[in-house]
Amino acid sequence: MKLIIRITLPLLLLSMMAVQASAAGLSERVIEHTLKNGMKILMVERHTSPTVSAWIRFKVGSVDERSDERGVAHLLEHMLFKGTKTLGTKDYASEKPLLDKIEEVAQNLVQEKAKQERGDKEKIKSLQSELSRLESEAGKFVIKEEFADLYSRNGGYNYNAFTSKDGTTYLIGLPSNKLELWAAIESDRMQNAVLREFYTERDVVMEERRRSYDAEPAGRLWETFLATAFMAHPVGQPIIGWMSDLENLTRTKAEHFLKSYYAPNNAIIAIVGDINPQKTVAMVERYFGNIPPGKSVPPVAVREPQQHGEKRVEIIGDAEPELMIGFHKPTLPDPDDYVFDVIDMLLADGRTSRLYKKLVIEKQIATEVGSFSAPGSRYPNLFVISATPRAPHSVKEVEDAIYAELERFKSEPVQEKDLQKILNRLEYEEFRQMGSNGGLARNLTEYEAVTGNWRYLIEHRQKVAAVTPMDVVNVARKYFTRENRTVGFITKKLKEESK
Missing domain, CATH: 3.30.830.10 (Metalloenzyme, LuxS/M16 peptidase-like)
Incomplete structure (x- = not known):
């Protein structure tokens, strides 16, 4: 949720009242x-x-x-x-035999290509030609x-x-x-x-x-x-x-x-x-109603082993430097996931966030900063911090500055007023999302699928409201460690390297 809010206090209060009424009514509607x-x-x-x-x-x-x-x-x-x-x-009865023949040829082509160096090049060429001919013929339908x-x-x-x-x-x-x-x-x-x-x-x-x-x-x-x-x-x-x-x-x-x-x-x-x-x-x-059910999607049984040391990834390319830092974390309904929602908003949600003020405004060593949870929500994921260094500043400068801000969470409890600001932003965001039919439909299907209950829409803010300053300290100490992080960055290719 990357939302910058600039509204007057009366309008904010009206909005809060509206979203509270809307959220309360949603459970009945x-x-x-x-x-x-x-x-x-x-x-x-x-x-x-x-x-x-x-x-x-x-x-x-x-x-x-x-x-x-x-x-x-x-x-x-x-x-x-x-x-x-x-x-x-135009005519499925005539199209289907061609589709079946296409699949027969394609299966043979895939199998021959899978042999790699041992594959018959002439056979591959012949099968590719036949596949192209059949696809063209089927395309007429x-x-x-x-x-x-x-x-x-x-x-x-x-x-x-x-x-x-x-x-x-x-x-x-x-x-x-x-x-x-x-x-x-x-x-x-x-x-x-x-x-x-x-x-x-x-x-x-x-x-x-x-x-x-x-x-x-x-x-x-x-x-x-x-x-x-x-x-x-x-x-x-x-x-x-x-x-x-x-x-x-x-x-x-x-x-x-x-x-x-x-x-x-x-x-x-x-x-x-x-x-x-x-x-x-x-x-x-x-x-x-008469469509038969399929198989239930089985849960992924494998568990990611605990990480025991920092991992670093460098990509060399013709692009400006970029930085990503990811920390393994649980997903909902683990209580720590709600704490990460708080950290996310404190760290990189808008121009008043900690990283934006420190890296972009004060030190001017980055042009952009962000944070988010990825790459999914059904299984444990990563808390990711991204940043774009401002030339001539290096990835290392930005990386060190980010770690300094993360260390603050471990030693400086968040003030209650900052937690209240987060709740206000959450309420406004809920109001915005529920304002359109499509936005509400998306949230209902998303949370019903991921959490098993669409009522997460209503419960989320209540869970975040229960987060205390010490919860933030404890989560930061538990997860923001060197051995739990993966760091990725782009190094710009030098001209002589590209020759």
């Missing part, structure tokens, strides 16, 4: 319903405008992938825009972007999706009288998704990987930093997958992952806006 197949619906009735936001959150993300299917959750996010047996195709066109023609907006370590979400805003269209499209997608143009889209994702990670020092730093911090737990692996992971992904693997987990029992739907809850439940039951 959220209507829950669970279908027999396990799908959970969270509804909030709002008649401020004739619109509705509908979010579907699948409780499966990149952390749930096996080592031989890394990148599949993100690739499926792309693929589920491609259509179904009735949408996105494809209707591009039919989902998006249908929604757009019916007033849809903010049609999107995203994949994280923790889950995969599909979202849309619509006129409220078009909600049944959403139910028809999304239930069809849940039952009848066709992963057409799979290998073409895999190439698109591979290019995305080259552009955003392989060719970008900042991208390389982030994924190498995480992979270094986590030796064993899959939360440290990139959501997009490593290049060799993508090269070995097949439609068969993706379909298995899809059919196993993208099912009603792993789905949470939030519908917020101009609705009649009783009629909405009946509609969702009608469209989604």
